[in-house]
Amino acid sequence: KDRTALVRVHMGEVDPKERILSNIEVNKGLTQEEAVNEARRCLDCPDPTCITGCPVEINIPKFVKRIEQGEFVEAAKVLKQTSTLPAVCGRVCPQEKQCEAKCFYKLKLKKDPVAIGYLERFAADYERESNQMSVPDIAANNGIKVAVIGSGPAGLTFAGDMAKQGYDVTVFEALHEIGGVLKYGIPEFRLPNNIVDVEIDILSKMGVKFENNFIVGRTATIEDLKEEGFEAFFTGSGAGLPRFMNIPGENYIGVLSSNEYLTRINLMHAASPETDTPIVSGKNVAVIGGGNTAMDSVRTAKRLGAERAMIIYRRSLEEMPARVEEIKHAQEEGIEFMTLTNPVEYFADSTGRVNKVRVQKMELGEPDASGRRRPIPVEGSEYEIEVDTVVVSVGVSPNPLIPSSLPQLETTRWGTIVVDEEKLQSSIPEMFAGGDIVRGGATVILAMGDGRNAAAAMHNYLQEKHNS
Amino acid sequence: MNKIVDKEFFSENVVRLEIEAPRIAKARRAGHFVIVKVGKNGERIPLTIASANPEKGTITLVVQRVGVSSRRLAELNIGDEITDLVGPLGQATHIENFGTVLACGGGVGVAPLLPIVEAMKKAGNKVITVIAARTKDLIILEDQIKQYSDELIVMTDDGTYGEKGLVTDAMEKVLQREKVDLSVVIGPAIMMKFASLTTEKYEVPTYASLNTIMVDGTGMCGACRITVGGKTKFVCVDGPEFDAHKVDFDEMLLRLNGYKEIEKEAEQNYLHSKDKK
Ligand SMILES: Cc1cc2nc3c(=O)[nH]c(=O)nc-3n(C[C@H](O)[C@H](O)[C@H](O)COP(=O)(O)OP(=O)(O)OC[C@H]3O[C@@H](n4cnc5c(N)ncnc54)[C@H](O)[C@@H]3O)c2cc1C
Ligand SMILES: Cc1cc2nc3c(=O)[nH]c(=O)nc-3n(C[C@H](O)[C@H](O)[C@H](O)COP(=O)(O)OP(=O)(O)OC[C@H]3O[C@@H](n4cnc5c(N)ncnc54)[C@H](O)[C@@H]3O)c2cc1C
């Protein structure tokens, strides 16, 4: 009873005025005392519904209990039984829609749920910061070579699980950095790169080999790799292709995809004077869209010194797919939200640089197939906004590199790879796939879950093959 | 990993680099390019694979120094490693026996033209090649191009070598004289625009190899996008070669200047910091 009387912890945040001046991580994390107190709220339910909300079914009450007992490293161990990147998921998981949405507090008591995400982050950070991260035990090398295509959360998780089972694992990555969206997409102020690097380092210690600057299908084909002894493949090549709206003026200078914008800043570090990659830090920046990527872009623009950093989104705040926390942080940072507004045309000066966007007001009609109310243009409501940078963040498509180099591979009409739901095996038996290349744009935790399930299934597949 | 094994200056600002890249040497076809990054803080820039030696495991790039990144690359010496090199990228050139091919290269565009001229010749075409530059010193790869051309016309703007005039002057002459089945043009955007207008008059199908600004080169960012036949295309994955008569060259010319001021300033700073050393 007394447990339920405790109030949910508030995560400390860097002051908005200060944090927009740098890339400092916004959320400060919990202190040990805060973490233990928050852990105390957990009721250790006999039927822990929270677990059903977690795509990888982390044993939540068990790890929370360890925190309550002050055994933080043990808590991290529980997390790692199911999640390979708890420090990442504790930061970027849409907890409010997943585990925390299914917490007893939320479901039955109509109170704030246990801060599962914060606690997860706390345990993982504690383990890392106290240098108590251990390299997992590895089974004896079985000499079987497997290849991983793409180094995002799906590929990294898969690689770790296969290495543990004794496989000889090589991860191929097209870019010069390992990490996928965790590196080139999600900004430093939300997910510091060093957290990802520590995880990659552990994988290296587990014997996983990384080949960056290697595009499977181009640098070498799947056939070439088979000749080199690779027996099975996991494709985690992501949904990295930007979509545009195909409205007039979209190719003017200063109109960029969020992928380009974030890649220049996060992967190429274009904002640093030390680097050679250029970026225009606009004064009036409009970001089109309402997802996490849009929030990341608009908050990045603010940090690059934009006087006006605006979100232009065609539905209302309630329909925004971005995490609640990101929207809140953006609002605190002075981001302007122009909801129920949609761009229809861009204009440019004589040098071809964008200087205006014409937008149109929208109203919400009947719900569409996705259950969200469909935005309908309001006739005669157009007006213009001065802009010098526009970041288009209206979604991504599956990366076609692998499908286009393997005509036998079955894909959907959206370009995602078709796999068996449980085994994640594609129409090519030795090819497994998961993450965004199978799901379209999804989440880090789902990508990780796929990597994990595919590793288990590929292990069975390879053992059967070798034992028969 | 990507060691420079040979280096030669064609002129003050144009350098040929032979680089160890065994996989790329094996996989590449005419028309492909690579993305290169020099140093931890370097920029990713695209460069065409001018030739490759699969036995030796090397590729050859021809680089014109125009700004910071191309300078950094040109300053590397034999034995140095290139920090990052990835490829082969883009769609390979469509090679077949078309009949008579008019291949035109301007400036350092002659480098990417070389493998195409070679492949077209080997496919049985009659190849007429025009190479052009501002002045004599900037004419590159003349001997190599000649080897695979049935006829070679050299043009300089100032008449210091070959004939005096523009690439389009030589093209007109050939097009008036004989039937051409296909033209390939590679060079500065402005040259490709006028070369394309020239072949359009004679209704000769023409490919242009576009050199838009790129970042990843894998279709992920859209920096390289361009309008072709009214549709947006990504040059790095849909190209770099397109039907020249459908390319919006004016849009391309504008987009190429997207970062001009920052690039100029960066180059000044770079040259200045080198002076100090
Ligand atoms: C800006 C942004 C913010 C986001 N915020 C969140 C968030 O807060 N919470 C959340 O849960 N999710 C978020 N997401 C979504 C999440 O990042 C993705 O769902 C997740 O990264 C997908 O993982 P993946 O492993 O499938 O692919 P990716 O992370 O996309 O990695 C794929 C990798 O494969 C490489 N590759 C592709 N083709 C080849 C090839 N042929 N050969 C070699 N390598 C190849 C790519 O270069 C890339 O590095 C965000 C996404 C973006 C872009
Ligand atoms: C498919 C393709 C093949 C190419 N092949 C060759 C080649 O074989 N030899 C060669 O010398 N050049 C080639 N280029 C052009 C070369 O990439 C640019 O000259 C180089 O990027 C300039 O960078 P910089 O920093 O030295 O100059 P900067 O001063 O930064 O830029 C000078 C000009 O180069 C262009 N440019 C700048 N950054 C990029 C970029 N990231 N990507 C593309 N263009 C850019 C712009 O027009 C810019 O105004 C090719 C370009 C493409 C797209």
Ligand code: SF4
């Ligand atoms: S991984 Fe995500 S959904 Fe699962 S418990 Fe952690 S924060 Fe919740």
Ligand code: SF4
């Ligand atoms: S549902 Fe909530 S209270 Fe119950 S075990 Fe899970 S986290 Fe604890």
Ligand code: FES
């Ligand atoms: S260079 Fe990024 S999509 Fe072409």
Ligand SMILES: [Mg+2]
């Ligand atoms: Mg440059």
